[in-house]
Amino acid sequence: MMAKLVKETEHPLFKKSSKLRTERFGKGLTFAAVLLTALLTAAIFFLVISKGLSTFFVNGGSVKEFFTGSTWNPGQKHEGGSPIIGALPFLTGSLAVTxxxxxxxxxxxxxxxxxxxxISPKAGRKVMQPVIELLVGIPSVVYGFIGLSVVVPLLRDHVTGSGFGIAAGTIVLSVMILPTVTSLALDAIQAVPRSLREASLALGSTRWQMIYKVILKTAKPGLLMAVIFGMARAFGEALAVQMVIGNASVIPHSLFEPASTLTSILTMGMGYTVLGTAENNALWTLALILLLMSLAFTIAVRWIGRGKPQ
Structure with a gap:
């Protein structure tokens, strides 16, 4: 009886197939990858939040001064011992250029x-789409160098001021995010069902009426998502903006005056501070603001995406 049972368990029907083992291995590998990604994300959030809040809980900085003050000098302290951390000029510059x-x-x-x-799908695929793809692949430092060599002298010679400022940063960022927003907007427009186009034209609409009243309104959630994605990239851009904005820690009164952004101050200062000092913690606080803004953009995209037509 025992021998018969052993023979039955050795039968191919009772053996685990190689496909089942491969499937289990794939599931385990996928779970490990997801777990690692989640742990890395949590670690990044913990590091940035803990370091960013040290300015207020360890160094005694003022939250009100951080958001409303206009003087940035964390290495110096007020009479009460709190660091001087007025970040309003950087917040203003980042929001303005974005x-x-x-x-x-x-x-x-x-x-x-x-x-x-x-309007012209054939010409669009042959001409516009390769141009958009080319713009996506250009590094940000190249955009910054072009802005420094072309945009800044153009503004200085034909407008006013030194050429550095929010206007130069805005022009460079507009060209940088243009391919991203265009690609996402194209996907949103092409997602509109063809039946809606045909129904609109069948009812006597002109092509422009069909585009304005049917396509744009139907694709509105996707277009808003495209714009927010572009704003998220613009808000987090560092090198290109740093090269053309002037990097002055003051609140600009004109688009053509030098200014600063959160990212430009971070890139200039992070390598020249000692970990754990008030200056370093203040830079981590700026990084925390950037992280929270990126999170806000992500939440906005997900919220808008709920209304996207299927």
Missing amino acids: GLSALICTPLAIGAALFMSE
């Missing part, structure tokens, strides 16, 4: 996407 670049880029990107999708 908002203005989005305002300039959005109509251009949506117009290019409409041209490639609705």
Whole structure:
């Protein structure tokens, strides 16, 4: 009886197949990758938050001064012993270049996407799409160098000031985020069902009425997502903006005056501070603001994506 049972267990039907072992190995490998990604994300959040809050809990900095003060000198202290950490000029500069670049880029990107999708698809695929792909592949330092060599002298010679400032940063960022916003806007427009286009034209709409009243309204959630993705990239861009904005720690009163952003101050100061000092912790606080803003952009994209047509 025992021998019969052993023979039955050795039968191929009772053996684990190699495909089952491979599937289990793949599941385990996928789970390990997901777990590692989650742990890395949690570690990054913990590091940035703990270091960023040290400015207030360890060095005694003022939250109100950080968001409303206009003087940035963490190496110096007030009479009460708290560091001087007025970050309002950097917050203003980051929000200004991000908002203005989005305002300039959005109509251009949506117009290019409409041209490639609705007006001239053949020419769009042959001409516009390769150009957009080329712009995506250009490194940010090249954009910054072009801005430093072309945009800054152009503003200095034909507008006013030194050429460095929010205007130069806005122009460079607008060109940088244009391919990203265009590609995402094109995907959103092409996701509109063809039946809606045909129904609109069948009811007597002109092509422009069809584009304005049907396509743009239907693709609105996807277009908003494209703009927010572009703003997220613009807000976090460092090197290109640093090269053309002037890096002055003051609140600018004009678009053509030198200014600073959160990223430009971080890139200039992080390598010249000692870990654990008030100056280093203040830079980590700026990094925390960038992280929270990126999280806000991500939440906004997910929230808008709920209304995206399937």
